[in-house]
Amino acid sequence: MSTPSRYWREIPQRYRLEANSCVKCKQKFFPPRLVCPECGSRDLVKTKIAEKGKVISYTIIRVPPSQFKDQAPYAVGVVELDDGVRLMGQIVDCDFEDLKLEQRVRIEFRKLFEQGHSGILCYGYKFVPDS
């Protein structure tokens, strides 16, 4: 098990949805990057991602990694936010039969999993239907 520092340093992204964008080509990155892969610029400024978007692909995980055993089956999707940023996350509070592509979702702050008996409770973002 890793030390808490690994978890702690991702908090700006996982709790506060911090991103950055390239001053030169305006491309937005989540997670933030030190160099823009589009234009090579190192001039990037801090910003936040949009909190609503649409599902562009999804799957139902039936055979999960061990730390997600008690949650399976669950849905994981790739969402395109209204600002163009794409990210992966679980889609919850929704029956699988009702899930569809292009479905509108919003980001909510949730518990994701536990790092074992005496480990960290891991939090972050999940998607919920936004109708």
Place this chain on the structure above:
Amino acid sequence: MREVAVIGIGMTKWGELWNKSLRDIYVETALMAIDDSGVDHIDSMYIGSMSSGIFVGQEHIASLLADYLGCAPVPSTRVETACASGGLALRLGFMEVASGMSDIVLVSGVEKMTDVGGDEATYALGTAADQEYECYHGITFPGLYALIAVAHMHKYGTTRKQLAEVAVKNHRNGSKNPLAQFPFEVTIDDVLNSVRVADPLRILDCSPITDGAAAAIICPVELAKKLKKPVVKIIGSGHATDYIAISQRKDMTWLESTYRAGKSAYEMAGKSPDDIDVFEVHDCFTIAELCVMEALGIVDKGKSGEAVERGRTALEGDIPVNPSGGLKSKGHPVGATGIAQVVEIVKQLREESGKRQVRGARIGLTQNMGGSGASTAVHIFERE
């Protein structure tokens, strides 16, 4: 650059090899390649291995395996690019021989995956994805390819049955390969009714967990001729990368690293997809084979499902893909896969493939991919 040839190949039966250790599997296979080539020494060696540290708790296997092969003190290097490790071991060996740095190089791959249970194997394979922004959300490798499959089905109308056709075709080929882990046929219904893993993918859409190794000896073409071995030249080599997380790619159905690596290899070889007689590609999941066919330019975008359904990629089709049975039937010891593809293509070009021989094959291509497509190695071979 000097011209480079493959003069020896080695591969043993793959599967759950409980009575054999990492070093047993590796040495047995490497010796086969050395014996097949007829050389009395090697100058250098490369070993593709994705995750020996997690699978058997052993790093530093470049030296361990040189030692147990009785080859120390030759230089030995482990190469890691997830499931493309084997393909990259070949590329590094190719560059070493082509450059004139070494004459006889052993290029190889090995993975011993069944010394850990299923959970740990799933974890080890997951490390090829983005730990912080993919795995953290509960995705698995079948899950990543399921996301690609859903996007492909949505964009191009690819059907669930077309995915199953890939598994059926590869198992049919694999049933003719005595070294395959699962050398038997499956039906469309078997695939469509198998256990669900990550919708829409089922267990028979997925390559298995396998113990295995593969090896090849490469040298300058001039030396190969002196040794009086059948000369299979490496005429093209390409390698490229892509965003590691699939969400970052502009089009999840498009394997940019495969496209780029393929383009480099085609250009070096002076060949186009139409010139290739036989393909060995990275079908870690059924959808992967379809996306790879499109990225390599074997078929147009969105046309891969139809091509498989019409039998074009079968052994007797006009574009035979994975005559070995592919990762699906032959098995997928991740670090070894890229070299096993070379073993198959060399057998095909030497016309030593028995019942799965593609008739008249002179030019073959291997495509070996890491993670959800963030690394690809492509090589093109020609029989002289």
